[in-house]
Amino acid sequence: xxNFAYSRVSSAEEAVDRxxxxxxxxxxxxxxxxxxxxxxxxxxxxxxxxxxxxxxKRIESTSNGGLKIGALVTNTDLAxxxxxxxxxxxxxxxxxxxxxxxxxxxxTVGGNLMQRTRCSYYYDTxxxxxxxxxNTGCPAINGVNRTHAILGASESCVxxxxxxxxxxLAALDAIVEVQGEQSQREISFADFHRLPxxxxxxDTHLEPGELITAVILPPLSFARSGVYLKLRDRASYAFALVxxxxxxxxxxxxxxxxxxxxxxxxxxxxxxSEAEAFLQGKTANQxxxxxxxxxxxxxAQPLLYNGFKVDLSKRAIRRALAxxxxxxxxx
Amino acid sequence: xxxxxKKLSIKQKSRRIFLGRSLTAAGAAIAGPSMIQxxxxxxxxxxxxxxxxxxxxxxxxxxNGQSQTLSIEPRVTLLDALRETLGLTGxxxxxxxxxxxxxxxxIDNQRVYSCLxxxxxxxxxxxxxxxGLANGDNLHxxxxxxxxxxxxxxxxxxxxxxxxxxxxxxEVNNGAVSYVxxxxxxxxxxxxxxxxxxKERLSGNLCRCSAYNGIVAAVQQVTGQTPLSPAN
Numbered sequence: 001x002x003n004f005a006y007s008r009v010s011s012a013e014e015a016v017d018r019x020x021x022x023x024x025x026x027x028x029x030x031x032x033x034x035x036x037x038x039x040x041x042x043x044x045x046x047x048x049x050x051x052x053x054x055x056x057k058r059i060e061s062t063s064n065g066g067l068k069i070g071a072l073v074t075n076t077d078l079a080x081x082x083x084x085x086x087x088x089x090x091x092x093x094x095x096x097x098x099x100x101x102x103x104x105x106x107x108t109v110g111g112n113l114m115q116r117t118r119c120s121y122y123y124d125t126x127x128x129x130x131x132x133x134x135n136t137g138c139p140a141i142n143g144v145n146r147t148h149a150i151l152g153a154s155e156s157c158v159x160x161x162x163x164x165x166x167x168x169l170a171a172l173d174a175i176v177e178v179q180g181e182q183s184q185r186e187i188s189f190a191d192f193h194r195l196p197x198x199x200x201x202x203d204t205h206l207e208p209g210e211l212i213t214a215v216i217l218p219p220l221s222f223a224r225s226g227v228y229l230k231l232r233d234r235a236s237y238a239f240a241l242v243x244x245x246x247x248x249x250x251x252x253x254x255x256x257x258x259x260x261x262x263x264x265x266x267x268x269x270x271x272x273s274e275a276e277a278f279l280q281g282k283t284a285n286q287x288x289x290x291x292x293x294x295x296x297x298x299x300a301q302p303l304l305y306n307g308f309k310v311d312l313s314k315r316a317i318r319r320a321l322a323x324x325x326x327x328x329x330x331x
Numbered sequence: 332x333x334x335x336x337k338k339l340s341i342k343q344k345s346r347r348i349f350l351g352r353s354l355t356a357a358g359a360a361i362a363g364p365s366m367i368q369x370x371x372x373x374x375x376x377x378x379x380x381x382x383x384x385x386x387x388x389x390x391x392x393x394x395n396g397q398s399q400t401l402s403i404e405p406r407v408t409l410l411d412a413l414r415e416t417l418g419l420t421g422x423x424x425x426x427x428x429x430x431x432x433x434x435x436x437x438i439d440n441q442r443v444y445s446c447l448x449x450x451x452x453x454x455x456x457x458x459x460x461x462x463g464l465a466n467g468d469n470l471h472x473x474x475x476x477x478x479x480x481x482x483x484x485x486x487x488x489x490x491x492x493x494x495x496x497x498x499x500x501x502e503v504n505n506g507a508v509s510y511v512x513x514x515x516x517x518x519x520x521x522x523x524x525x526x527x528x529x530k531e532r533l534s535g536n537l538c539r540c541s542a543y544n545g546i547v548a549a550v551q552q553v554t555g556q557t558p559l560s561p562a563n
Contacts, residue, residue: 102495318412
C-alpha cells in the first residue's frame, strides 16, 4: 500500500472539517474493509483520519421506544445487545451471519454501511471497472458473474452490496444520522445506498466530507418475530449469494403488515415493497408466500451465470416468511 | 526512550547500516573508482530511506505484559509490526487479507485479525499473542488441549486457532450469542456448547490440513466436555 499521513481526530466536527478540506482524505475506524482496499491499491488516500476513539460507542433507548446506535459501536456489541436480541432479532442474526468473530470485533456500524462490493473485477486492478475508475467498462457483465446482481443493475455495473447488517436495517426502516460541514441531517435507510446507474463509483448518497454518527432504529411492534436467512457457498464466513430479512405482523391468520429485504441481489439492500403491499390483508399460508416471492422477483434480470439466484431468492423469501409466521427463530 | 526501546530501534536499522558500511569498506580496500561510486550510491539510498522515515510515528504497546515503544510508518499493519519490528513471529501471515485467521491476536482480550489493523491505531492498547499465553513452562490449557487432541498437522494456523479458541471461551462465559444459537434470548453455556456452535464460532480460522475434528475436540476438552477420540 502507498504511504499516507495519519492523524487522530478529537471530534466529529474536526473530522468533517479536515475531510471537507482534503477530498483525498479517508476516515478510518475498524478498517476491516479499508485496510484491505489499501493493500490492493483500490484506494490511495493522502491521509487517514482516525475516528476510532471518538465518543460514538453507545446504544441508547430513544424517547419513542426505538434505539440510537453510535456509529462506532462494534458489530459484536450491537449483535449482542440485550434489547437488539429481544426487539430486533433479525438485526442480531444478520450481523452474526456476517464475516467472522474477529472481524465483527473490529468492524463498526458506520463502517459496515460504507463497505464496498467484493466484485472480483473491482478488486483486481488488472481489469477495467467503472466503480474503481469511471468510464473504463464493466468486465463482469459478460464475465464470471455468478455472484452478481439480478435486480436494479445497469449497463455500467452489476456489482452487489456485501453487507448483511444493512439488509436488516433496510427492512427495519432505520435512519442514518450524518454530520456535514454545516449541519447534521438524517437519511432514511432506503435513500442511503444508491443504485449504480451510470455513476457506480458512488455507493451512497453521502456528500463529500459527511460522517455517519449514528443509526436510529424506530420502534416496530412486530419485529420480534423477524428472521434473517442467509444462503452462501459454505456454512459460515462467506458473503451471501442471497439473503432475506423478513417479518410478518399477524392477527390470527391474517397478515396486517410485512417487511421483506433482500441481500446479495443488488447494488443496495433491496426492499421488496410490492411484495409487502401484496401481503397486506392476505391469509398467511404457503400459497400467499409463493405469490409474494414471485412478485418480489418479477423484475429480475439475471446474467449468464447467476440465473439460479432468482429461484433461490424466491425459495428464501418463502422460507423466511413461513418461519416468521411461526414466531421467528432460526430460518 | 528507555534502554529496551533503544535496543529495538537499533535492531531495526543495524542490518542496513552494517551492509552499507561493509560495502564502503570493501570498496575502499580492493576496488577501483567505479565500485566506490556504487557503494556511495548505496549509502545515498540509505539516507533517502531515512528521510522518508520522517513519516514515522512513535507508539507504545503493551505486548504480552511488556511495554514496547516502536517507530513505524502509518501503513504498517500490526501483524508486520509484531513479526518484522518486534521479532514476534508466532502470529502468522497466511492470506494477509483477513480471510484465514492465522494472524489472530487478542487486543484488550478480544480476538482480532492483526493483518487488517494499522499498528499506529493500536497505540496504548494491550495485546496478547501466542507467545504470551503460556505461564513459563506451563502451557495454557487451550495449548495443552490442542496437543492432547491432535488439533493441528503442519501447525501454521495453530497460533491463530489457539488465540481464537481462548477468546471463544471468554465470549461464551460473557453470554455472547452466535448465528447458530437457537434462541437469542437464552445464552449458551460452555459445558453444553454444541459442536455446531464451536464450528460456527471458529469459522474465522481456516486449517489447510483440515485438522478441524481435532480442533473441535480440543475446545470440547477445555469446556469440560468429553471429546470423541480422534480415531472415531
